[in-house]
Amino acid sequence: MSNTKEFFLSVVQRIFSNWTALRMVVEHNMGTKKMVIDFCSYMTEVMYMNEGLNVSEIANELEKYIDEQFNTELEDNSSEQVAEELLRFYRYCIESHESLAVTEFAKLSPLQKWLDMNKPAKEIQTVCAMETDSSESEKETSDDMKVVDEWTEVTRKRRR
Template sequence: MANTKEFFLNVTQRIFSNWTALRMAVEHGMGSKDRAVDFCPYITDVIYMNDDFSSDDLAVELEEYMDREFQTELQDNSAKEIAEILMNFYHYCHDGYEETAKAEMNKLPQLQPWILSRDEIKQRTSNLRPINDDSSSDSEEENGNSMETAATNASDWVEVKTRRKK
């Protein structure tokens, strides 16, 4: 894998975007979305700068960040679970198990876009390609409404836009 740190950052984003404690902290105003977005590269850097980091060390770091940046005390053992998953991926990347890392990433839940920065959202949506679908109903077009869809090659995510005729 040419750039393991970039791959690992993508894994971290995917995991954090599905972490209920983090999402709830943002949704309930305990911390900003920007802090959640920054959390991903921060943890990636912490792990890559400390070769002898254990999952227990990482769990402590996750808990401290959540407490410091989101005024959230975790009591559900999720930091330990997240730390173990991240450390497994780090070892796959560090030890050169590219196929295992990719296979395990495919088992993770899909990336939730709430954790992406505006620039990342723009970058991902600029790579959308139109899907030609002639199955729109005549009644939609008569009412002046039609649906336009686009999807990326890399995921199953589909953006649906309403287009109104004037």
């Protein structure tokens, strides 16, 4: 593998595109697609500039970056899972296990559309779009449901 750093960056991009926490950061406008792309480059540099990193150090760096850049705190262990994957592929790259790296890369989930590097950055559309009315903050939708400030309140059915 002539340029392991370039290959590793593509691994980081693929892993990050499948990381739900990052997708949600973009979907909830806490960061942009470009910020996530920059995060991929940043983590590639961190991995290649610091010898002997372990999973917890990588996970801490991921959490610190997400906290500082996206103002988001992770409440699951996803940073450790991502760190394990990054370290595994980093070792393949620095130990010249080209065929294993390529084989394992093929097993990763594909690059998700929301982080596709070849397409221009567009706002992510959420699956559930709530209808809003600027003149009313509350609308009746049925006898037992009403929309209040974009939240649907479900009440008990009335007995007749």
